[in-house]
Each structure stands twice: as structure tokens, then as C-alpha cells.
Amino acid sequence: MPTTQLPSTASLRPDFIWGVSTSSFQIEGATREDGRGLSVWDIYCRTGKIKNGDTGDVACDHYHRYREDVGLMKALGVQAYRFSVAWPRVLPQGRGSINEAGLAFYDRLVDALLAAGIEPWLCLYHWDLPQALEEHGGWLNRESATWFADYAALIASRLGDRVKRFATFNEPSIFCLFSRSLGNMERSNENELHRMIHNVNLAHGSAVDVLRANVVDASIGCIHNRQPCRASSASEADVAAAARLDDYWNAAFPDPQCRGEYPPSMRAAIEPHLQPGDLAQICRPLDWFGLNHYSPVYVKSRADSMLGYDFGDKPADAALTPIGWPIDPEAFRETLRATHTRYGLPIYVLENGYGNSDEPDRTGAVIDPGRIEFLKAYVNAMNDAAAGGVDVRGYFVWSLLDNFEWDSGYSTRFGLTYVDYASLRRTPKSSFGWYAGLIKAVRP
Template identity: 85%
Template sequence: MPTTQLPDTASLRPDFIWGVSTSSFQIEGATQEDGRGSSIWDIYCRAGEIKNHDTGDVACDHYHRYREDIGLMTALGVQAYRFSVAWPRVLPQGDGPINEAGLSFYHRLIDGLLAAGIEPWLCLYHWDLPQALEERGGWLNRESAVWFANYASLIAARFGDRVKRFATFNEPSMFSLFSRSLGKRDSSSEDKLHRMIHNVNLAHGRAVDVLRANVINASIGCIHNRQPCRPSSASKADAAAAARLDVYWNAAFPDPQCRGEYPPSMRAAIEPHMQPGDLTQICRPLDWFGLNHYSPVYVKARADSMLGYDFGDKPPGVPLTPIGWPIEPDAFRQTLLAVHRDYGLPIYVLENGYGDFDQPDGTAAVIDPGRIEFLKAYINAMNEAASSEVDVRGYFVWSLLDNFEWDSGYSIRFGLSHVDYASLRRTPKSSFAWYAGLIKAMQR
């Protein structure tokens, strides 16, 4: 690719890591094979809650096609791959009997990555809680911290000889807010949200201790979705709503995990769920901060919602991706500066990407200039943050493949590789070649 099409990377470290990210439920498929148990997302999909009644039953069939997908990563030239383990694939009931067939899949995946010279970054939890544990209260049950620690112990024992990079959770603010806040109206919902936040934080701390004790040279972090929360209008009500959401979206997990304290405005609500020593258990030493960032969030006041907010209109003139997300690279730069200032940890950007509706053209090529321009602008912004002494050490594109995008099903696409869901054929997009060119240029 011509160098004029590449972003400025002059301020990035010589050992900067370029990678791609995926998650288990979004790509693996094989949801009823080799002893895998059901996850909460399997049940949600079967209830018909997803756009077009899509499910994760097949997804990208990564479970059977992982060698092909490693080949795509090799062609990209990435140094690292962030993936997640499906908890119900290895522990079908969440605890108790181990599913060796499920563990074998990840053994094969990890060995294949290492053989290709790609470092595996393993995330323990990307939203697919075993349904059996949900039926025992899920994250509302304080015992969930024990279940999660036991699961982490299994993963450490089986893979810690080859995997050194571990994330406890992906986006805990997202799965807590979207499952316990949005659309909730009953009087107990707010208490459930705070209980869930605290239990997930406890689970994080326990898992960190397990990984640290059982994996030699472990490098551990948690992955947080940080999106600036901005008022949708100049009204005081919208400003207050945005400030409230900012606490829950951006601070409810990293503050206790990295600073040993909850944000002041939510401490009274968390207090009923606290026991002596909890904050010490939550705030365990971490090696890095995992950052997912896409865009700012615009917020309006809504009196009948649980936290008094709803998503509001974007200001006129803000550029949008085809799926309606704001394109504001400077918000990314500001987020990197804020994370560096607030937590003082090395930062790895573990998700950043562009949603579209990409389809092959008449020559079967998938041309996605919008994604290239987005990635270029955001990497430029990251470079600007690095020039201001932000310790950013890696960047992972979301995602390697088009995949199951939660409530949107297969209707939107974030991948560097197009997936034809009928044939499961992978077709690298023009952004794939661009990203490969960037990585190659950085390695000269």
C-alpha cells in the first residue's frame, strides 16, 4: 500500500503490538457440539430476541475453521490475537465436571497460534455466562465470584504454560448496564444493578489472584469500554444524565479495580453489598489497562428510566459510520489521555473498529474505504496521545471477521474479512490489505 495512505505512527513504541480481536460466542458456532453447555446468549437467541431471529449456532464456524482463520492472521502479519474462551464449552454447568473436548479445541487453537508466531491473548469472559449458573442467580449471586475463580483456575492450569496474557472480563460496564439498566422499571432493578457490579468486581479480583498464583510470568488486565458521555443538548437535565451515565459506563469497574474505591456518587448504593475486605480483594495489582473505544455516547434525560437517562440525538454535523456511530477520533485521543491520567497503567487498545454493511462487488471484491479512513484517523489520534507521553503499547482491530453482533445479529459487519454466512467463505476486504500494509511498514 502507498505510504501516503498510512497513518502517522512516529510516536509509537518500537515494540508496539498490532493485533486483531474476536470473542467466542460471536464467531465459534458449534453451540451444541462436543459437550458444550448452553450460555445465556443461546437462550436469549432461541427466544427470538435477535434481529432477523439470528442465533450463534453456526456464526463463523470458527470452531471448525480456526486453522483457516489463523491463516488470515498470518497473512495480516499481526503479532497477537485476542480471543475469549467460552465458559460453557469447558465447564458445561459453569462449575463441576470438566469438558475435555471443549478444552481440546482451545489447546489446538493456542498451539496453532504459537506455531504461526502469533501471541495468544486470552479473555476469560466475553458475556457468555453458562445458563446453568444464571439459573443459580448468575452475577446477582455473590457466589459467582467463587465460580469465576474456579473457572480461572482451570484455564490457568490447562493453558498457563503457553498463554501469558490474560484479561479477566471484556466490558463489564456493558453487560451489567445493558442487562440490568436499560428498559428496567421495577423498584428492585437498581439494587440488582449495584449488586451485579460489585459481584463482577469481586470475581475480577479473585481471578487476578488465581492467575497470578498459577501462571509464571502472567501479564494480567481487564478490558474496559470507555466512551465519553456527552449531553445531547445544552439543558442542565441532559448534562446531569450524561454525568450519571459516565459514572456507570466509565468508572464503576476501573475505579475499584485500579484505585480501590467506587466513584463517590455510587458508594451508598454499593454499600449494602459490601463485606469487610472486599475492596482489597477487588483492587489487585494489574499489568495493563485494556481499552475498547468506538465513539462518544450522546445522552438525554429521561425521568422514567432507572438511572434517569436515555440515548439522545447526535449533534448536527457529526460524521457517522453507516450504522450511526459518531466518528470522532479526537474523543479517542482524549480517552487515552484520561485513562493514562486516572490509572497510570500501560494501555492496550483491544477493540476499535468500524461497522458497515459491506458486500462483495461485481468482481467478488469487498471494497471498504470508509473503514480504512476510520482506522487511519483513529490510529493518528492514538499516535497523538503517544506523543503526549501516554503509555499505549498495542492496538487490536475489531474484528478479524464479520460476525454475530449481539442484538443486531448478522446485519452489521465489523470485520477486516467478509464472511458469506451461507457458504462461510472468508474474503479479505480492502481494509485487510491496508492493515497488513501498515503492519509490514512498521516492521521495517
């Protein structure tokens, strides 16, 4: 791999961690095997709202093919793998009776990672709430904080002898906003959105305490999707709308978790759900800040929407990925600096990647130069941020594998590895070789 193709990493720490990330519902499949319960996404997939009618029933079949996937990680040379546990796989009803077969799967996965010299980074929640708990109000029920703490205790007791890196949630702003505000508008009202935000924050704090109590030398964080919210025009209304979305998208979770306060713009709306001691319960000591970043978000005013904002037009000259997301390494640099300044925690970039509709060429190879150029530009931006004093300690590509990309189903591919969904054959893309070359160059 010629060094001219590699980004600058001179300002990164000698112990900088290179990794890849996935999530349970997006890759595991086996949704009706070995006692797993249904998740809210299993039910949502049945509504027909997913592109092409896709479901997570098989996904990448990681449940059966995890050893092959660990082998891919070893070939990449990554030091760490961020994955999530499927709550309904280990607690089919979300609480109560434990599913031993589900826990045994994660035993096997963790053991295989450690045998390959790869550190497991475990995220407790990546959006697959047990459907049984949704039927009891889900995150709108304040008891959800207790349910989540009990689930965290189970995972800590089973895996905490081998797993030390834990994240409570992945992108809480995204699953809250898109289920109660930016998406599914017919189910939404402001009171429900603010109650959900607060209950998820309470669950985070409760889980942190449980992990501290049950895992020796635990290293704990939460993973936040932070994207600059930019007005689509210079109009006063659009500027105000962008500022509102910025509070909900970028601050509604890390501010109370790390600073002990909600953004001023939402405090009155949160107050009906706030009980004495709640903010202290939410703001528990953390070891690191998990950052997911892809692109800026462009925002316009929309008077008939819940909070007065909606997605707006991107600049006409914006460089875009094939799925229409802006390519803006400067926004990544800006986000790293802002996160460092505001929260003062070590930062691990736990998702960054490039969506495409990759296909094999006539030789069977999957050549994806656009992804390579994207990753190179974003690693360069990260290096620049580190040179300016940002305490960034790791970078994980989204994703190891092409997978189920939520409402886009299987039509969008973010993987370093191509997955033929008919045969489930894995084919490393050219970006896989590039990333392996980068890691080898900086961590020989």
C-alpha cells in the same frame, strides 16, 4: 501500499503490538457440539429479539475453521490475537464436571497461534455466562466470584504454560448496564444493578489472584469500554444525566479495580453489598489496562428511567458510520489521555473498529474505503496521544471476521474479512490489505 495512505506511527513504541480481536460466542458456532453447555446468549437468541431471528448456532464456524482463521492472521502480519474462552464449552454447568473436548479445542487454537508466531491474548469472559449458573442467580449471586475463580484456575492450569496474557473480563460495564439498566428494563431494579456490579468486580479480583498463583510470568488486565458521555443539550438535566452515565459506564469497574474505590455517586447504592475486605479483594495489582473505544455516547435526561438517563440525539452535523455511531478521533485521543492520567497503567487498545453492511462487488471483491479512513484517523489520534506522553502499547482491530454482533445479529459487519454466512467462505476486504500494509511498514 503507498505510504501516503498510512497513518502516522512515529510516536509509537518500537515494540508496539498490532493485533486483532474476536470473542467466542460471536465466531465459534458449534453450540451443541462436543459437550458444550448452553450460555445465556443461546437462550436469549431463542426469544426472537435478535435482528432477523439470527442466532450464534453456526456464527463463523470458527470451532471447525480455526486453522483457516489463524492463516488469515498470519497473512495480516499481526503479532497478537485477542480471543475469549467460552466458559460453557469447558465447564458445561459452569462448575463441576470438566469438558475435555472443549479444553482440547483451545489447546489446538493456542498451539496453532504459537506455530504461526502470534501471541495469544486470552479473555476469560466475553458475555457468554453458562445458563446453568444463570439459573442459580448468575452475577446476582455473590458466589459467582467463587465460580469465576474456579473457572480461571482451570484455564490457567490448562493453558498457562503457553498463554501469558490474560484479561479477566471484556466490557463489564456493558453487559451489566444493558442487562439491568439500559436494556431489558422490565428485569431491572437499582438494587440488582449495583449487586451485579459489585459481584463482577469481586470475581475480577478473585480471578487475578488465581492467575497470579497459577501462571508463571502472567501479564494480567481487564478490558473496559470507555466512551466520553456527552450531554445531548446544554440543559442542566441532560448535563447531570451525562455525568451519571459517565460514572456507571466509564468508572464503575476500573475505579474499584485500579483505585480501590467506587465513584462517589454510587457508593451509597453499593454499600449494602459491600463486606469487609471487599475493596482490597477487588483492587489487585494489574499489569495493563485494556481499552475498547468506538465513539462518544450522547445522553439525555429521562425521569422515568432507572437512574435518570437515556441515549439522546447526536449533533446534527456529526459524522457517522453506516450504523450510526459517531466518527470522532478526538474523542479517542481524549479517552486515551484520560485513561492514562486516571489509572497510570500501560494501555492496550483491544477493540476499535467500523461497522458497515459490506457486500462483495460484481467481481467478488469487498471494497471498504470507509473502514480504511476510520482506522487511519483513529491510529493517527492514537499516535498523537502517544506523542503527548500516553503510554499506549498496542492496538487491536475489531474484528478479524464479520460475526454475530449481538442484538444486530449478522446485519452489521465489523470484520477486516468478509464472511459469506451461507457458505462460510472468508474474503479479505480492502481494509485487510491496508492493515497488513500498515503493519509491514512499521514492523518489517
